[in-house]
Amino acid sequence: MRESKVLGLSLTKLTFLLFAAAIIVYPLIWTGGFAIGAGINVGAMAVGALGFVLLIGYAHQLALGQAGFSLIGGYCSAILTVRYGWDPFSALLVALALSMTAAYFIGLPILKLRGFILAMASLAFQLILVYIALEAGAFTGGAEGIPGVPKFGVFGVTFSTDLAFFYFTWLLVILSIVLGLNIDRSRVGRSLKAIAASETAAGSVGIDITIYKVQMFVLSAGLASIAGSLMVHYLRIMTPNIFGFVFALTLITSVIIGGLASIWGGMIGAVVVVVLRENLREFEIPLWEVVIMGALTVIVLILFQRGIAGFIGDLVSRIIPPPPNLNDSATDPIVAEPFYNISSSGGTGALLKVDGAQKNFGSLQAVDNVSCEIQPNMISALIGPNGAGKTTLFNLITGHLPLNSGQIIFDGVEIDKMLPHQIASIGVGRTFQNLQLFDNMTVIENVMCGYHRLAKAGLATVSLGLPNVVAEERKIRDIAVQHLAFVGLADATEQSPSALPFGHQRLLEIARALAGEPKILLMDEPASGLNESETEQLAELILRIRELGTTVLLVEHEIRLVMGLAEHIIVMNHGSKIAEGPVAEIRADPEVIAAYLGTG
Amino acid sequence: MADLLQIDTVSSGYGRTEVLHEISMEIGEGEITAMIGANGAGKSTLLNTIIGTVTATAGQITFKDQDITQLGTQRIVQQGISLVPERRQLFGTMTVEENMLLGAYARTKEQLKGLEADLEEQYNLFPVLLERRRQLAQSLSGGEQQMLAIARARMSHPSLLLMDEPSLGLAPIMVEKILSFIQNLRDAGATILLVEQNAQAALSIADTAHVLETGRLTVSGSAGDLLHNKRIQNAYLGGEDGGTEGLESRIRQMANDYDRRRSLSE
């Protein structure tokens, strides 16, 4: 994401500098064990909170009980250091590995749940862990817990002063924020945002939703575990109720107050919550802590959904001008050279073959034994009256609905049992009738998402910020600009999709689909909502898409577009195919006329 | 015949999409007015805008000399407009009778006094519903469900009955039955706005008809005139006799140019 520059530095770098300065300066101003201790507490929570930001804010998985992994991390650290004399840092690493492994196996089934039910299941998980901790006395020390946890140290070097521990903790916070920022600005971050905006559209560009959810679950479990280990060395004891429901609530409220959608949000929230708590204690009204946290949560969600971080972000963007759009007016879309070229698949066979497709909804035969072939490098259209089954057929092809019987073969591959994102990743592109844009990203980021199936960066490489990831990002960005120029949106790169006029939003969706260099582009009522001149421009765009080598299959109601443009038309009615052929034939076909006018 | 409903340069849509562009028309009292057009033309949107589940972004809708443009659905139903929704939208797990009683929900205490009599009247019109009054709505056949949907809508004593594609999903024989039934309603004095994709069906029973194409009214007139108008066929299947001026022709020109260029370079 391109950023505005202040004093020659990008906003992020600037924030980082201020942040680092604040950390260094803090203990020099607020000396005294208490302030430092509070600082360590905040730091540990900030790490855990980042995990929540990634899980809840980015991946939209409301697994409220993720603090259960703090419990696992805490006990692991405590047991290894107290009972077996391990070095605390090594113990932390082992706890991390343990938590992340457990998270993988728990995540796979639990992430099939969604929303409130996921939240409850996750809470149940955490509470069960707390009870196990209480009951398994021999292992966990029961209600008494494990006292005598040593001070933190790294490979034999113990941090005898709290100050050292403070700096180490905040070093971890910085590293985790760097991790978070790397994710945010990468293919992974984009995919997460895409999933949050529209799972259907995310699948259509090849994003495997399950993998990303599980990755965030495991990552946040790891961060929770680190937080747990740090807390335990700060408190010097581990008991079952340290990481109970109250801790979960504290983390969640900090994340909400700080800002769910921002990597900085977790840390800001942790600071606010702890400062609040200490102040309340000062004024001797500790009981009000819970009420105020609850009230703040509600108020923030209703009024400033993006929390303090979002509020600050808005303020900043009002003061500092946004980065300029890439103005590529030099590129006249009409003469833009085709920049990718699908070589015609070797064989002479059909690109897409539907063979006896059957889809029933109960007794309704929505698609009844439909067979057809789509030849490559042609513009084909699928038409028919309302309720004919066109959209159902489309959804069968893209994998959003399973077949009852029959086969669908694309480019020689049987796709009828594949998931939508798998089908997308072998070159089936799609646009949607009701526009499924990723409103939470800029125009250019939307198109960059389209490139997903051709890119490689994954969570591991992205977190480390490896140079080939950076290079790939730059390449994807350039390609996205080209696609935007191709559809005529080159001057809108940094805008929000919802700021575009409707016709341009349709073009954006097409650009996104093209970014995946699809062999076939399925367009679902692309002319819907367009006026005559926009429809004409759309027709030209479709012709130019065909020039790139992409085969086009349209479902469309705007009959003039279909009749003027399509080389091959398939007509459906009541679930069956009733005609197939070129325009003139179709228009004169009595059965087609009857189907539309109702005389049949 | 007085105009019961006036629609004046109304534009409407969902979210960012504007589906209807400056529609103006009138519904005459005691008539069947048909609105036909291809799917996606905006027919359902028009009905939804009238009944208030979608708010018009511009223009005015007047019913019995009252401006109802900004009113909510509850008030509009109380004023005397009722909608038979597309695909019926019955309360499947409730009985036939419960569905009908719900149709009367909007009536005031005064009006509720005649409830028993009204139920009887509906059962007289639809004897099959009487037979099945205690059965669950979802167990009825397609045609019976359509009848129930109409009966339910009539229970609120509407002065204007809106019908959204009543023929959808019904076998041709059932469609005939429903159509003749709608005619009977009109003969008994009802005012009906009928939206249909099945042009033939709609025009065969309507008095007045309008054609909606991509959100604009293109042809209006008496149903009899429109029935034989080639323009209708064009609205559905394209192919204007307008020669080289129409959208379809321009697009075809463009396509031919591209094809020519392609064959030249091969």
Place this chain on the structure above:
Amino acid sequence: MFDFATFSQFLLSGLTTGCIYALVALGFVLCANVSGVLNFAQGEFVVYGGLVAVSLIGFGAPTLLAVMGAVFVGGLLGLIQERLTLEPVRHSPAFIQITVTLGVSVLLRGLALIIWGKDPLAMPAFGGMDGVFEFAGAILPWQNLWVWVTTALLMVVMFWFLKFTRAGCAVRACSINLHAARLMGINTERMSTLVFAASGALGALGGAVIAPIALALWSSGLDYGLKGFIGAVIGGFRSPGLAVLGGLGIGVAELMAAGYVSSGAKDMIVYLVLLIYLLIRGGVFARGRAALLTGESS
């Protein structure tokens, strides 16, 4: 060796707590079906019911008045929650709505702590019936009877309301097909407020009537909420009747676990049941109206 008297003791005591869970489950189902929201604060209504009743008794009010007061407060809380905190986020994504209810539940929880303190509060049994009675081999305080009778009566009233009153029909219509309900002229927003108030009142009634047995405590909200939720889940979200059965079932299961396994582990066993059940039936919750509740993104 199987001892019938013990079994009966557990069963019937479990039925009593189950009645409260059933009321919570009912609240969940009503709100879920009509408003499309699952309310984290559902359990807090029970807590407030008990605490308010205790306070009113403390001010010298007769039992009936105290209970009525508790029910009134519960209904008021539900109403305020819906109008003030949910109405503004009606069009926000589901996970925001859920988190708002979480915030409200935390708020109520904290408020209860401040107003009533951290100790559990006791309330005399209704009608001064302090003694015990014997039934089917079990020995139970009379208050249990009050709970069963109240709950049973409530079920009858609810059934009658839903089936035979105009408003009740409207509530059912909303849960079957919200859009069609709107077309009937039903004010769906008012219905939403109504069910929230009703679920608040139901929960509060439960809290008031169980207080003489279980004591009223500021922190029990999560527990009641979670267990009532389990009842609603196992009963399936569509039917209030099944939700009630689910709640009763969980109450019995919990007490059986406490009695036959260990009282410390009873919560864990119940939560384990929930977790396992959800993990097995995971995919099922993406159907129909329930899909709304499970937070489907568009």
